[in-house]
Amino acid sequence: MDQGPIQNTIGRATGKLTSEDFVSDQMVKWCPGCGAHFILNAVEKVFPEIGYKPENFAIISGIGCSSRFPYYVNVYGFHGIHGRAHAIASGVKLANPGLSVWIPTGDGDSMAIGGNHFIHIVRRNIDVNILLFNNQIYGLTKGQYSPASPIGSVTKTSPNGTIENPFNAGNLVLGAGGTFYARAVDNNIPLMTQIMFQAAKHDGTSAIEILQNCIVFNNKAHAAVTDKDTRDDSQLILEHGKPMIFGKQKDKGIKLDGTQLKVVEIGKNGITIDDVLVHDKYSQNPGIHRMLVNMSLPEYPIALGVIRSALAPTYDDLLTEQISEQRRSSKIKSMDDLLNSGDTWEV
Amino acid sequence: MTQEKSIKEKPVVEKSAIVVKFVGDSGDGMQLIGTLFAETAALSGNDLATFPDFPAEVRAPQNTVSGVSGFQLQFGHEKIYSVGDMCDVLVAMNPASLKAHLKAAKDGALIITDVDAYNDKTIEKAGYTANPLKDGTLKKYKVIETPVGTLTKKSLEGVEGADVKQSTKSRNMFVLGMLFYIFGKDMKHTNDFLELKFKKKPSVLKSNLIVLKAGYEYAKTIKSIEQTIVVKKAKMEKGRYRNITGNIATAWGLMAAAEKAGRNLFLGSYPITPATDIMIELAKHKSLGVTTFQAEDEIAGICSAIGASFAGAFACTSTSGPGLSLKTEAMGLAVITELPLVIVNVQRGGPSTGLPTKSEQSDLMQALYGRNGEAPMLIMAPATAVDCFYAAFEISKLSLEHMTPAILLSEGYLGSGSELFKIPSMKDLPEIHPPYADPNKKYKPYERDPKTLARYWAVPGTKGLRHRIGGLEKTNVDGFVSTDPLNHELMVKLREEKVMKIAEFIPEQEVFGKETDDLLVVSWGSTMGVVRKAVEEVRAEGQKVAHAHFRYIYPLPKNTEKLLSKYKKIVVCELNSGQFVKYLRSTYPQIPYKQFNKVQGQPFNIHELKDHFTQLIKEK
Numbered sequence: 001m002d003q004g005p006i007q008n009t010i011g012r013a014t015g016k017l018t019s020e021d022f023v024s025d026q027m028v029k030w031c032p033g034c035g036a037h038f039i040l041n042a043v044e045k046v047f048p049e050i051g052y053k054p055e056n057f058a059i060i061s062g063i064g065c066s067s068r069f070p071y072y073v074n075v076y077g078f079h080g081i082h083g084r085a086h087a088i089a090s091g092v093k094l095a096n097p098g099l100s101v102w103i104p105t106g107d108g109d110s111m112a113i114g115g116n117h118f119i120h121i122v123r124r125n126i127d128v129n130i131l132l133f134n135n136q137i138y139g140l141t142k143g144q145y146s147p148a149s150p151i152g153s154v155t156k157t158s159p160n161g162t163i164e165n166p167f168n169a170g171n172l173v174l175g176a177g178g179t180f181y182a183r184a185v186d187n188n189i190p191l192m193t194q195i196m197f198q199a200a201k202h203d204g205t206s207a208i209e210i211l212q213n214c215i216v217f218n219n220k221a222h223a224a225v226t227d228k229d230t231r232d233d234s235q236l237i238l239e240h241g242k243p244m245i246f247g248k249q250k251d252k253g254i255k256l257d258g259t260q261l262k263v264v265e266i267g268k269n270g271i272t273i274d275d276v277l278v279h280d281k282y283s284q285n286p287g288i289h290r291m292l293v294n295m296s297l298p299e300y301p302i303a304l305g306v307i308r309s310a311l312a313p314t315y316d317d318l319l320t321e322q323i324s325e326q327r328r329s330s331k332i333k334s335m336d337d338l339l340n341s342g343d344t345w346e347v
Numbered sequence: 348m349t350q351e352k353s354i355k356e357k358p359v360v361e362k363s364a365i366v367v368k369f370v371g372d373s374g375d376g377m378q379l380i381g382t383l384f385a386e387t388a389a390l391s392g393n394d395l396a397t398f399p400d401f402p403a404e405v406r407a408p409q410n411t412v413s414g415v416s417g418f419q420l421q422f423g424h425e426k427i428y429s430v431g432d433m434c435d436v437l438v439a440m441n442p443a444s445l446k447a448h449l450k451a452a453k454d455g456a457l458i459i460t461d462v463d464a465y466n467d468k469t470i471e472k473a474g475y476t477a478n479p480l481k482d483g484t485l486k487k488y489k490v491i492e493t494p495v496g497t498l499t500k501k502s503l504e505g506v507e508g509a510d511v512k513q514s515t516k517s518r519n520m521f522v523l524g525m526l527f528y529i530f531g532k533d534m535k536h537t538n539d540f541l542e543l544k545f546k547k548k549p550s551v552l553k554s555n556l557i558v559l560k561a562g563y564e565y566a567k568t569i570k571s572i573e574q575t576i577v578v579k580k581a582k583m584e585k586g587r588y589r590n591i592t593g594n595i596a597t598a599w600g601l602m603a604a605a606e607k608a609g610r611n612l613f614l615g616s617y618p619i620t621p622a623t624d625i626m627i628e629l630a631k632h633k634s635l636g637v638t639t640f641q642a643e644d645e646i647a648g649i650c651s652a653i654g655a656s657f658a659g660a661f662a663c664t665s666t667s668g669p670g671l672s673l674k675t676e677a678m679g680l681a682v683i684t685e686l687p688l689v690i691v692n693v694q695r696g697g698p699s700t701g702l703p704t705k706s707e708q709s710d711l712m713q714a715l716y717g718r719n720g721e722a723p724m725l726i727m728a729p730a731t732a733v734d735c736f737y738a739a740f741e742i743s744k745l746s747l748e749h750m751t752p753a754i755l756l757s758e759g760y761l762g763s764g765s766e767l768f769k770i771p772s773m774k775d776l777p778e779i780h781p782p783y784a785d786p787n788k789k790y791k792p793y794e795r796d797p798k799t800l801a802r803y804w805a806v807p808g809t810k811g812l813r814h815r816i817g818g819l820e821k822t823n824v825d826g827f828v829s830t831d832p833l834n835h836e837l838m839v840k841l842r843e844e845k846v847m848k849i850a851e852f853i854p855e856q857e858v859f860g861k862e863t864d865d866l867l868v869v870s871w872g873s874t875m876g877v878v879r880k881a882v883e884e885v886r887a888e889g890q891k892v893a894h895a896h897f898r899y900i901y902p903l904p905k906n907t908e909k910l911l912s913k914y915k916k917i918v919v920c921e922l923n924s925g926q927f928v929k930y931l932r933s934t935y936p937q938i939p940y941k942q943f944n945k946v947q948g949q950p951f952n953i954h955e956l957k958d959h960f961t962q963l964i965k966e967k
Binding site for chain 1: 583584586589590603606613632633636652658660677679680770773806809811812815817818
């Protein structure tokens, strides 16, 4: 991978690591054909590439199919309670900043019961990596609609179709001032690993939404995006510094038309490659990022790849700075100092 | 002040203890002068206890009974157990505060009130139909009607920068000056405090100093103050002392444990009355490696603490009743993952939002049983403000060494109240040795230390100890996910046994009094002071009454059953409808218990306890 060195200071392994260093001895109990298997595969591929010592990884989860993840990777793991992974992980990272913290979570875990913790970890920009498995359904409880299910979804708890608007995970992240948001599809493992690597590199909260197929309760929910036959036209894979082009013949592009994005065909109506927007994931202004996040079929392709990766101070770095500054400047160096500080008198 | 020379020194009378209560509008500065008076009394060698009593509103409506803010203290030549029931001196800044607190004044009490604050409107707003200064309401008391407003204004005439606003703000200093004269106290401490506080506002400083002195001088001239009162130094153990509130003592106890255990302290918390002061205090101490994380809610508070504990910190969370309710699910997670965690619950009146600023002991059942599944936890309750330090330290030690979450059941009354604290030396506190996993051995997450049944703590980042734990039931020793029926039953029993085993590591329950006494009074939590004082007083009257005050709630000390069995009559006194007694009844059902309860958001009075004990002894 050509992404350059990992930026932060987590302990690196001396030798070359392989997937074998991370494979756990536990039986993987997801349904055969579940998209989660591909995500696990990507993680096993990318962890050795990232190059931290295996003992410096921690995987923290909540509840749901996604959240069984910690059992399947041989690192430090904590399987929490529903919706609370982000809160637990915040404590893990702040108490032990030398860990690379990964949070596998689902659309229910992060956007329904844990919605509050999700937006707050993003807002604080704590240096963790979120893998949001979005299958638009509650899988582990066997088929109820989620806050990501499209309006009208017929599920066990919405026999007449849902009558509520779904969340767009990217909008939540950007709305909360997120510094990193990427979107992936479960059946493109190389893209997933590439994104995960960049997430690891990013200092701050990295949120990766993975459009994942639940083969049992919501099969083919993302088929319009992921189908091999149509994906060239339905996916815009973003790369930093490159024009936003897609299509089987690479002849379609995204152009800024007034205040809106527009799909154009290169070579038609005088449109050249120079008219196509060039992706800038580092842009502080989230305006274009937000428009990319909101593109939907059939008018637009679905934006994939790292949409936003903006530089900003992380909560954990600022905390570490405050602690070292206080340690340096405070007169209180021990509990004995504190106990005897202020108004005291001898009897 | 030319008349000063003509004033004769007044005779001095000695008292062993005095209760003073300062009451006024929320903005009248009662908390400040109460604190300053208390600190002065402490510096002059008195033992003391204080308690602030303020409304939940930030600026409650003026001149109304609901807006009254109060501060009570008892200082003495003898050991002070509590702030006392009834006051000897009541400082009431307006009719509403007089109306709200007159019932707390002893017959013959000295009442200092600002007559300038009495007019038709304020008298009516206070709920009086006639002026209480004139209609005989106060005939049982010695009233010093002082035109505080006028005299403050007068003293500031010609002082640069002292406008009407400043004069209104300084009224509290005038009455504080009066009290310093009446009790022969030195004003140096208050002068020093004001100089520090108003370093950058010289005109405000000057006004306050002038008004304080003016109050002092004015008191000399009042004829009805026939004598000044001296409370001699208390006989206190030699050492260095400071004044401390229960919440700060709790924060320091947790920090002391972190230092002894060699782990950084992490507090994940969310502001809630009356527990917030713990977080505020801990937030000041990054220099000692303390991280405070103000979470987005109570749930995130405890969950971040659980994460921090998994990651190797000494983790805590602080809250009050409704917050504890929100934390329940995560408490179960801490139980099943068997991680050290201290949950401080500064109890307040419930249910729901209840009485946020009032004290109660009504979360005991919630602490004992308020979780899904069988989820035992270590529970302790501090007995005094100072004991908050030692109880917080001790519960932290037990939580860390026995790998169990624990609840410290403090109370609003303890958290906000203050006492004199003999400063300990860290070297005199016991060491703390958490059971760390050996990185050179194959690590099994639920392998246990046979002495304590604690599992071993494997800190992430350590080579050789990678493992997974979580909220799903695990096999004992190996720690694999398991729904095996017999394993589950074993784990339920092990978790219970582990906590019960702590009884072997804590002291036996002590009793004040004799085994042959006619009545054993049982109490727990903040009621220690008043109950002990009441027991001492009935014993002095010749009654055979003993007292057992419980600090260890779960598990109970191992001699508890034997001890209780010795008494024919036992009365359990609590500030709830009978939760500890219910717990004792279910634990040792063969023992007969009586109960004495109060659920008014207020502490017990000594006299009501004494009356009850006396009556119980008489009963056949």
